Amino acid sequence: xxxxxxxxxxxxxxxxxxxxxxxxADNLPRILSAYASQTRLPDTFIFVLDRCxxxxxxILDEFSKQFKSxxxxxxxxxxxxxxxxxxxxxxxxxxxxxxxLDGDCIPSPELFAxxxxxxxxxxxxxxxxxxxxxxxxxxxxxxxxxxxxxIFSPDELKEIDYTFLAKNGLLTISCCLGVSxxxxxxxxxxxxxLYGVDRLFAPIFDGQYGGEDEFFGLTAMLWELPIVSIPTKxxxxxxxxxxxxxxxxxxxxxxxxxxxxxxxxxxxxxxxxIDFDYNMFVIDSIKNKLNK
Numbered sequence: 601x602x603x604x605x606x607x608x609x610x611x612x613x614x615x616x617x618x619x620x621x622x623x624x625a626d627n628l629p630r631i632l633s634a635y636a637s638q639t640r641l642p643d644t645f646i647f648v649l650d651r652c653x654x655x656x657x658x659i660l661d662e663f664s665k666q667f668k669s670x671x672x673x674x675x676x677x678x679x680x681x682x683x684x685x686x687x688x689x690x691x692x693x694x695x696x697x698x699x700x701l702d703g704d705c706i707p708s709p710e711l712f713a714x715x716x717x718x719x720x721x722x723x724x725x726x727x728x729x730x731x732x733x734x735x736x737x738x739x740x741x742x743x744x745x746x747x748x749x750x751i752f753s754p755d756e757l758k759e760i761d762y763t764f765l766a767k768n769g770l771l772t773i774s775c776c777l778g779v780s781x782x783x784x785x786x787x788x789x790x791x792x793x794l795y796g797v798d799r800l801f802a803p804i805f806d807g808q809y810g811g812e813d814e815f816f817g818l819t820a821m822l823w824e825l826p827i828v829s830i831p832t833k834x835x836x837x838x839x840x841x842x843x844x845x846x847x848x849x850x851x852x853x854x855x856x857x858x859x860x861x862x863x864x865x866x867x868x869x870x871x872x873x874i875d876f877d878y879n880m881f882v883i884d885s886i887k888n889k890l891n892k
Contacts, residue, residue, distance in 0.1 A: 615697040617642045624703035625655040632663045634706045640713035645669040648685045683801030683812035700777045705836035714830040715778040724778030727832040731839045776836045804855045822863040822870040
């Protein structure tokens, strides 16, 4: 049973949330309590249950009795299907901006409000903290300052951060990512050209852990899609971490290369603001971090 009290806030019908759940029964009470305490609520809390065999569904059923929710179940596939599951849900609810969250992330009280204010025609990312045995830690990221002016749109009302190397890669956004419908259409058009499918998250990462968020971020950077970073005092707290080892063998390297080649072919503006082989820079950075 999730004890969250009666709903006291008026729902704002300007965005949805999509949360990926894979056997998160232990974390869900804390996560859903944080959802219920947000200063701005979504039109609909949407959950995708990915091959769960614990009590996650029952916990979400209790939550849905008090908050407008939709629960979608995926019983197909093997491996880590984060991108597939997000796409599965988004295709049914693509008329509003969406905040994508993972089932091990606790949002700070005003996170949803900050995202909704920044949506417009942007990609919105938030910072994160880590819950460890040593306590709550900031998620430190490595700056790439030369890319700032080309990637982020100016917004005097928001903190505009640099591009980061994080989560062994380019830009950690899938655990705390907001996307407007107009941005989704642009990224799906790019994936359609690359893979012939109408997908927001590139299908090449289905069935393996990691990579889909870095690929999403690289796509945004190459096409200079506006990314806004909300103030760092609003964040998600990670309460559990899966193994972050990403296996960048020839297949993944080939897909990154295909994306960069498409950017060349279509004259994507971001390609010409990067003064060295960015694709190999990202992959080499990942390998160096994994070897430490």
